[in-house]
Amino acid sequence: MDLKAAIxxxxxxxxxxxxxxxxxxxxxxxxxxxxxxDLMEKFCRxxxxxxxxxxxxxxxxFGGALSDRLGIGFxxxxxxxxxxxxxxxxxxxxxxxxxxxxxxxxxVKPGEKVIVxxxxxxxxxxxxxxxxxxxxxxxxxxxxAVLIDLAFIPWRKRLGKYDILTLIQYDSE
Amino acid sequence: MDLKAAIxxxxxxxxxxxxxxxxxxxxxxxxxxxxxxDLMEKFCRxxxxxxxxxxxxxxxxFGGALSDRLGIGFxxxxxxxxxxxxxxxxxxxxxxxxxxxxxxxxxVKPGEKVIVxxxxxxxxxxxxxxxxxxxxxxxxxxxxAVLIDLAFIPWRKRLGKYDILTLIQYDSE
Numbered sequence: 317m318d319l320k321a322a323i324x325x326x327x328x329x330x331x332x333x334x335x336x337x338x339x340x341x342x343x344x345x346x347x348x349x350x351x352x353x354d355l356m357e358k359f360c361r362x363x364x365x366x367x368x369x370x371x372x373x374x375x376x377x378f379g380g381a382l383s384d385r386l387g388i389g390f391x392x393x394x395x396x397x398x399x400x401x402x403x404x405x406x407x408x409x410x411x412x413x414x415x416x417x418x419x420x421x422x423x424v425k426p427g428e429k430v431i432v433x434x435x436x437x438x439x440x441x442x443x444x445x446x447x448x449x450x451x452x453x454x455x456x457x458x459x460x461a462v463l464i465d466l467a468f469i470p471w472r473k474r475l476g477k478y479d480i481l482t483l484i485q486y487d488s489e
Numbered sequence: 490m491d492l493k494a495a496i497x498x499x500x501x502x503x504x505x506x507x508x509x510x511x512x513x514x515x516x517x518x519x520x521x522x523x524x525x526x527d528l529m530e531k532f533c534r535x536x537x538x539x540x541x542x543x544x545x546x547x548x549x550x551f552g553g554a555l556s557d558r559l560g561i562g563f564x565x566x567x568x569x570x571x572x573x574x575x576x577x578x579x580x581x582x583x584x585x586x587x588x589x590x591x592x593x594x595x596x597v598k599p600g601e602k603v604i605v606x607x608x609x610x611x612x613x614x615x616x617x618x619x620x621x622x623x624x625x626x627x628x629x630x631x632x633x634a635v636l637i638d639l640a641f642i643p644w645r646k647r648l649g650k651y652d653i654l655t656l657i658q659y660d661s662e
């Protein structure tokens with residue numbers, strides 16, 4: 317199935333010169349949403365994942381469905397200050413400055429194989445931070461699955477050591 | 490299944506005097522996540538839903554899985570400025586001041602039956618705003634499904650005209 321055709325490209329969002337790749341047109345169409353989930357599900361099964369770790373907030377859409385399909389636990393990675401219990405944290409770089417994401421410290425158990433889910437990889441900064449948190453608590457990043465790959469951004473220098481599934485690639489802006 | 494037992498209650502979060510009901514302990518456990526989704530799925534089927542509208546961001550976890558189970562489209566309601574195409578917006582009251590949520594204007598088609606999904610109902614302000622947006626574009630709110638019901642807060646005065654499924658009730662803080 318041509319998943320790329322289901323993505324809506326919106327020029328100059330959120331600012332001039334950026335082409336925003338809008339996934340809402342893919343997830344509103346049951347056939348394309350199912351097809352994307354089928355591919356991610358197979359990847360998770362091949363990696364024998366014990367848990368799904370999904371990144372706020374679009375990662376939750378795919379992560380929730382995958383956790384349900386696979387019958388394995390769902391763990392949210394959230395922006396700072398949203399998770400109520402004891403957390404592990406990780407700082408990551410933004411275009412200007414830094415930000416912090418968090419995960420509950422007791423969520424991933426030592427030795428567990430985890431798949432990290434998000435909607436898109438661009439710089440790879442958030443995904444790298446999520447992987448570092450998982451490893452801090454003794455988990456194993458069995459793989460990363462994302463819908464959209466902005467392949468013209470050199471995210472592989474950050475995430476090169478992980479096995480990554482991307483379903484739709486853009487080679488230029 | 491005792492879903493309430495799977496919720497972790499955390500005193501004084503996000504501020505003193507508030508008991509935070511933490512759903513992460515329910516969704517990390519496949520049995521309780523599945524059980525909650527089974528009940529929501531039945532509700533959506535009974536209502537003959539055409540679309541799932543889920544509220545950012547914890548609503549996405551349940552909404553993604555339900556959309557997948559039912560084979561119907563997923564529509565995100567997001568905080569202001571996140572959705573890239575033309576949106577419909579709705580203001581709602583916070584404890585101090587107001588906020589705005591948005592939905593893509595072309596997402597719900599006139600006459601479609603929609604189920605609104607979130608993790609929790611407290612004041613009902615966000616859910617009411619989501620319902621108003623759906624109605625603005627001609628959709629029909631066939632029902633609302635949430636995991637947690639803070640029943641000691643009088644949200645029914647806002648949402649009384651809708652059919653609402655809540656899975657876990659708290660009668661006091």
